[in-house]
Amino acid sequence: MSSGMVTAAYIVAAILFIFSLAGLSRHESSKRGNILGITGMAIALIATILGPDAHNIGWIIIAMVIGGVIGVRLANKVAMTEMPELVAILHSFVGLAAVLVGFNSFIAHEVFSENIMENIHLTEIFLGIFIGAVTFTGSIVAYGKLCGKIASKPLMLPNRHKLNLLALLISFILLVIFVKTTAIGLQVFVLLMMTIIALAFGWHLVSSIGGADMPVVVSMLNSYSGWAAAAAGFMLSNDLLIVTGALVGSSGAILSYIMCKAMNRSFISVIAGGFGTDGILVDDEHSQGNYRETTADEVAELLKNSHSVIITPGYGMAVAQAQYPIHDITLKLREKGINVRFAIHPVAGRLPGHMNVLLAEAKVPYDIVLELDEINDDFASTDTVLVIGANDTVNPAAQDDPNSPIAGMPVLEVWKAQNVIVFKRSMNTGYAGVQNPLFFKENTQMLFGDAKVSVEAILRAL
Structure with a gap:
């Protein structure tokens, strides 16, 4: 392949990469964006291997095969x-x-x-x-x-x-x-x-x-x-x-x-480097009052009597793989005429867009998945909020405690809703290592246990 052909192939690949980024910016076009990126990379690899400056092509192909096998294995293995x-x-x-x-x-x-x-x-x-x-x-x-x-x-x-x-x-x-x-x-x-x-x-x-x-x-x-x-x-x-x-x-x-x-x-x-480190960590054992426990049957009854529900997922949902039964609950509630939406914090999970990817995987409709600035004002008029696996992103200490390590961080104001149900394994602190005053508010109830098991129990009760 001549150098001119290689340059032309590189230009095509670069254009495909740009279109790939554009496609990946929206849920609806993410698959197409991924395909465009793969196509662009394939063109780039072929042009590089067949270009006039390529040497030891045999070794390059061996390395590519090894890398490809490892990549396919990881893609199939990694959850x-x-x-x-x-x-x-x-x-x-x-x-x-x-x-x-x-x-x-x-x-x-x-x-x-x-x-x-x-x-x-x-x-x-x-x-x-x-x-x-x-x-x-x-x-x-x-x-x-x-x-x-x-x-x-x-x-x-x-x-x-x-x-x-x-x-x-x-x-x-x-x-x-x-x-x-x-x-x-x-x-x-x-x-x-x-x-x-x-x-x-x-x-x-x-x-x-x-x-x-x-x-x-x-x-x-x-x-x-x-x-x-x-x-x-x-x-x-x-x-x-x-x-x-x-x-x-x-x-x-x-x-x-x-x-x-x-x-x-x-x-x-x-x-x-070194940001997000100021402030005083709250002792894990520090008690801020009494909390109320609830059961799956009580939560199901509460949801039946609600007109509007907002679900706030976090990393705990990802760990429990609870997105599938959450999707089923969403369908059942919407069939009853209840307005169900999802509130996504920009840093929920461990990766940008982590919650969006999981909900898309479970086929949750894109139009009911909203970002913090789109939905934060609606919590005050919401009957019930389900906080599933989220902690630091719904912590009112970010607004109320200037000494908190997360002080000043915009959070989902779930505590303004009429009822808040928090799904947690225990009363341990979140990833930031600070206690959450939300758990001790009068309108908050705790549903302890594995998030997926709890959601499935609520689904059966519905």
């Missing part, structure tokens, strides 16, 4: 509840690939005749390895926190922001040395030193972020992985990789910004 962990670990692969490409480019590159071109190439290598290393360790820590192998509480090192600034300053000095020197030995030493600093920097960035803010971290790492891919594209002189990386990086950054606004966080503090 929807484990999707956040899978996304985090895939981000780490992108970062590691950028690091390896960077070292390969340094070892294999030919010296340019013009100093300016040599300096640009060395800068590409340095930045590509730096961004890749930060993405790699940051994603590994995110994976550990999401799957429970690392504590969700933030790492509170003394002067953590100064440490981050120091790491950036030292890395910049190393960049200047790396570009200016002509001694190969010194360049190798500087590159290795920077890699170690970047690995530690990425680990510290994500370790310093509280567990309740992990959805923002995932979108932030998505952006980092995109810039790492773009850096690899510069090093490989691959235009499509640059375009694709820029698309992923910018879309991830925009998503992070939107989610930060939804959580009353500063976008700069996300990039700097």
Whole structure:
């Protein structure tokens, strides 16, 4: 395949990637967007393999087959509840690939005749390895926190922001040395030193972020992985990789910004790391009053006598796989003429759009799934709210307690409804580690047990 054909194929693939992002932005067109993305990637791979610059095609095909087998196995094995962990670990692969490409480019590159071109190439290598290393360790820590192998509480090192600034300053000095020197030995030493600093920097960035803010971290790492891919594209002189990386990086950054606004966080503090860590944690055993328990039969009777119902799902719904019986309850209530809607917090779950994906999987109609700003004013006129597996996203302490770690975070104001039913396994705190005053309000009743079992019991009673 000629270089002109490869360029044309890359342009087609880039256009398909753009249409893919557009399709993935809405539930109705998400499947089409996914197909467009797959098609674009297939075109890009074929064009790269058959291009004039391709070498050792046999090894490339072997690597692709191995990767494809692993991908198919993961797709069949990983449950929807484990999707956040899978996304985090895939981000780490992108970062590691950028690091390896960077070292390969340094070892294999030919010296340019013009100093300016040599300096640009060395800068590409340095930045590509730096961004890749930060993405790699940051994603590994995110994976550990999401799957429970690392504590969700933030790492509170003394002067953590100064440490981050120091790491950036030292890395910049190393960049200047790396570009200016002509001694190969010194360049190798500087590159290795920077890699170690970047690995530690990425680990510290994500370790310093509280567990309740992990959805923002995932979108932030998505952006980092995109810039790492773009850096690899510069090093490989691959235009499509640059375009694709820029698309992923910018879309991830925009998503992070939107989610930060939804959580009353500063976008700069996300990039700097260590946000969501201020405030005083409430003791797990701290009692804020008495709570009332209820039963599935009582909840079913309450729902029968309601005119409007809002269901607020959280990560507990994902863990229990309760979205299917919830869909069945929704159908049964709507058949009785009851207005049923879903209230989705932007950071519910462990991944941006996590609840939307689960509800779509269960065939819940798109038009009754509403975002926080669309439905928050309606709670006051709602008869019954079912809080299924949500905790921090419905915590009134965000508005009432300035010392709370989630103070200022916009939350779903479920407590304004006439009746609130909270589905929980126990009275333990949520992912942020703070107690929820909602559980002790007069209009709140607790339904303890597995969310799926409880919902199925209510369904039978209906």
